[in-house]
Amino acid sequence: MTSFTCARSGAAVKVVMEDSAKQRREESAFVFEAKALRNPFVSEYSIFYLTILYFFALAPFTPGLASTENAANIFSNLLPLLIVALGQTVVLITGGIDLSVTSTIALSSVMGAMVMSGDQGWLGGSRWATIAGVVVMLLIGAVVGLFNGAAITIFRMPAFIVTLTTMMFASGLAIWLTKSKTIYNLPPSFNAIGKGSVFIVPYALVVTALLAVALHVMLSRSLAGRWLYAIGHNAKAAVVSGVPVGRTTRLAYVISGLCAAAASILYTGRMETGSPVLGQRILLDVIGAAVIGGTSLFGGRGKVIWTVCGVLFITLIDNSLNMLGLSYFFIMMVKGGVILLAALLDAWRNRLLAGR
Amino acid sequence: MNRLITGAAALVIAAFFSSCNTAPSGPKQMTIGVSFETLQTEYWVAGFEAIKSELKKRNIQALEAIADGDANRQLEQINNFIARRVDGIIAVPKDAKTIIPMIKAANAANIPIVLYNRPADQTDAKSVAVVADNFAITKATVEYMCEQAKKTGKKYKAAILLGDLGDINAMGRRDGFEDAVKQYSDLIEVVARIPTEWNGEKARAGVTNALQANPDINFIFTSSDFMFPPIIQALKEAGKYKKIGEEGHVLLGGFDGDATAYQMLVDGYLDADGVQDVYFESEAAVQAVLEMKVGKDVPVKILDLGFVIHQGNLKEMAAKMWGAQVEK
Numbered sequence: 001m002t003s004f005t006c007a008r009s010g011a012a013v014k015v016v017m018e019d020s021a022k023q024r025r026e027e028s029a030f031v032f033e034a035k036a037l038r039n040p041f042v043s044e045y046s047i048f049y050l051t052i053l054y055f056f057a058l059a060p061f062t063p064g065l066a067s068t069e070n071a072a073n074i075f076s077n078l079l080p081l082l083i084v085a086l087g088q089t090v091v092l093i094t095g096g097i098d099l100s101v102t103s104t105i106a107l108s109s110v111m112g113a114m115v116m117s118g119d120q121g122w123l124g125g126s127r128w129a130t131i132a133g134v135v136v137m138l139l140i141g142a143v144v145g146l147f148n149g150a151a152i153t154i155f156r157m158p159a160f161i162v163t164l165t166t167m168m169f170a171s172g173l174a175i176w177l178t179k180s181k182t183i184y185n186l187p188p189s190f191n192a193i194g195k196g197s198v199f200i201v202p203y204a205l206v207v208t209a210l211l212a213v214a215l216h217v218m219l220s221r222s223l224a225g226r227w228l229y230a231i232g233h234n235a236k237a238a239v240v241s242g243v244p245v246g247r248t249t250r251l252a253y254v255i256s257g258l259c260a261a262a263a264s265i266l267y268t269g270r271m272e273t274g275s276p277v278l279g280q281r282i283l284l285d286v287i288g289a290a291v292i293g294g295t296s297l298f299g300g301r302g303k304v305i306w307t308v309c310g311v312l313f314i315t316l317i318d319n320s321l322n323m324l325g326l327s328y329f330f331i332m333m334v335k336g337g338v339i340l341l342a343a344l345l346d347a348w349r350n351r352l353l354a355g356r
Numbered sequence: 357m358n359r360l361i362t363g364a365a366a367l368v369i370a371a372f373f374s375s376c377n378t379a380p381s382g383p384k385q386m387t388i389g390v391s392f393e394t395l396q397t398e399y400w401v402a403g404f405e406a407i408k409s410e411l412k413k414r415n416i417q418a419l420e421a422i423a424d425g426d427a428n429r430q431l432e433q434i435n436n437f438i439a440r441r442v443d444g445i446i447a448v449p450k451d452a453k454t455i456i457p458m459i460k461a462a463n464a465a466n467i468p469i470v471l472y473n474r475p476a477d478q479t480d481a482k483s484v485a486v487v488a489d490n491f492a493i494t495k496a497t498v499e500y501m502c503e504q505a506k507k508t509g510k511k512y513k514a515a516i517l518l519g520d521l522g523d524i525n526a527m528g529r530r531d532g533f534e535d536a537v538k539q540y541s542d543l544i545e546v547v548a549r550i551p552t553e554w555n556g557e558k559a560r561a562g563v564t565n566a567l568q569a570n571p572d573i574n575f576i577f578t579s580s581d582f583m584f585p586p587i588i589q590a591l592k593e594a595g596k597y598k599k600i601g602e603e604g605h606v607l608l609g610g611f612d613g614d615a616t617a618y619q620m621l622v623d624g625y626l627d628a629d630g631v632q633d634v635y636f637e638s639e640a641a642v643q644a645v646l647e648m649k650v651g652k653d654v655p656v657k658i659l660d661l662g663f664v665i666h667q668g669n670l671k672e673m674a675a676k677m678w679g680a681q682v683e684k
Contacts, residue, residue, distance in 0.1 A: 272457050277426070
């Protein structure tokens with residue numbers, strides 16, 4: 001196109017040739033990228049294939065691993081983790097990170113329990129207790145997320161330090177509010193969200209599936225989704241293109257906070273207890289699962305289905321090694337190694353796709 | 357194409373799950389799941405090893421899991437044991453309340469569950485708890501300390517390091533201490549009750565603050581031996597870490613019976629220590645889970661009466677003190 005607008009005889013031919021060469025380079029880079037993605041190591045389904053391979057490799061040596069009972073157990077274990085990891089995926093797509101999710105889980109848990117508990121809850125015994133508790137828990141998640149997003153976009157602070165300090169503050173607040181005590185005697189209708197089921201379908205599965213589908217549609221079909229990817233690819237270019245970067249980034253952190261609060265509802269319900277240290281050890285699993293799935297730590301890449309696969313893989317590792325009777329320390333080493341490998345693969349894939 | 361392969365793979369997995377769903381036939385080795393909330397202190401490590409050793413002695417396979425202080429992870433690990441169809445579960449709960457859904461899950465799967473050293477809160481769910489008699493052991497330990505104080509004819513100002521007061525063990529030890537010193541109220545005044553929440557750093561800061569506020573504290577009891585190192589550090593900083601018989605010696609007592617306490621007894625710094633009998637508790641826990649498995653009636657609480665070790669009986673009781681048997 002440039003050749004026609006500025007063309008004058010020979011100069012025009014030279015520009016056309018340069019454009020053609022550039023186009024060929026781009027085409028060859030595209031073909032290279034497509035080939036690279038077909039490579040099982042960088043394919044978007046690589047983690048799913050690895051999960052299957054891992055499962056079949058271990059099943060003969062691990063009694064009970066391949067039972068329907070254990071399948072139900074694996075899915076029950078992965079659902080709340082998946083919800084937190086999905087929120088984290090949205091933030092990672094923008095090139096950010098949310099380290100405060102675990103403390104959001106704890107703070108939501110104790111605030112919800114303080115509202116609902118039959119022992120000492122503000123609405124203990126009331127028929128509105130469960131609804132009010134759930135609303136308060138989600139509100140906590142949204143407020144923490146909005147604070148993170150606002151601090152990052154308005155004050156231009158690094159996401160790492162903002163969410164790290166939010167993590168410390170929220171965790172301290174949860175412990176201060178409860179004086180380190182757990183809060184028991186939550187309404188059965190609330191506990192049912194984490195443990196109950198309608199016919200044979202657990203409520204937790206319904207909640208998780210609805211959230212996953214909603215986030216998938218948002219990321220793949222909506223303008224907001226395209227904006228999130230655009231910010232992750234190149235925030236400056238996104239600003240120039242008219243993307244409301246600040247508003248969209250704040251949305252990402254609010255989604256992450258809401259997801260953490262939704263996970264807190266499931267965790268608190270299944271433990272029947274509000275705890276100020278709930279979920280404090282799962283941060284590595286949350287970020288690790290998203291990265292293992294293929295979401296890039298550098299932003300611009302990530303899908304709901306990838307995170308589902310990542311969470312499935314990390315839960316399967318925990319489950320299988322636990323069933324094999326291996327020590328906790330060995331399991332931690334294996335998980336750490338797998339997450340490190342996934343991060344290395346992410347860096348390698350990034351270089352590959354950049355055509356270098 | 358990718359989606360086709362993915363779908364086919366999912367179908368194969370589903371078929372594999374359903375085909376592997378039958379229990380293996382023939383005699384099989386018994387398997388017990390052992391879930392510990394933490395291995396943070398010597399006591400828990402000693403208990404964990406003692407249970408595994410007891411199971412090995414009886415040719416029972418142990419499946420181990422450590423929750424690293426996370427009750428939710430412990431729930432998942434116990435669910436894994438249940439899915440593995442273990443013959444029994446021995447668990448050290450994170451706390452008395454969060455263990456209840458785990459007991460319910462084990463009850464629903466008809467798997468016996470024994471709680472080691474930390475009982476559950478009031479619940480309909482069925483479990484057996486093997487616990488030390490925290491109140492009685494602490495009371496006997498503190499009474500011995502008070503008798504030593506009485507012999508000197510001096511007045512004493514005392515401090516107690518409290519555990520996490522959400523933990524029933526910590527409450528038993530606190531009550532045992534209070535009950536003992538109450539009998540010697542003319543001799544001993546408690547000037548500091550230091551909350552530690554089982555945290556060594558908080559213990560150190562608490563003792564330092566207490567010694568600054570009351571420099572004449574000369575009687576300290578800790579609700580767990582793992583807090584001795586921070587106590588020693590704080591006493592050294594205040595120039596008050598002296599052997600028994602030396603001028604300015606602070607009467608020291610503790611609870612657990614770990615290796616640090618044993619060494620302090622041998623070196624002449626520690627006056628008395630309440631000892632939990634790890635070997636009795638481990639054997640009782642394994643025995644209880646096996647008896648529950650065959651349907652025998654087992655009392656819901658099995659008490660470890662423990663004992664007090666002090667300078668007067670150190671030689672004869674050291675062999676029963678688990679801290680004297682573990683390598684430092």
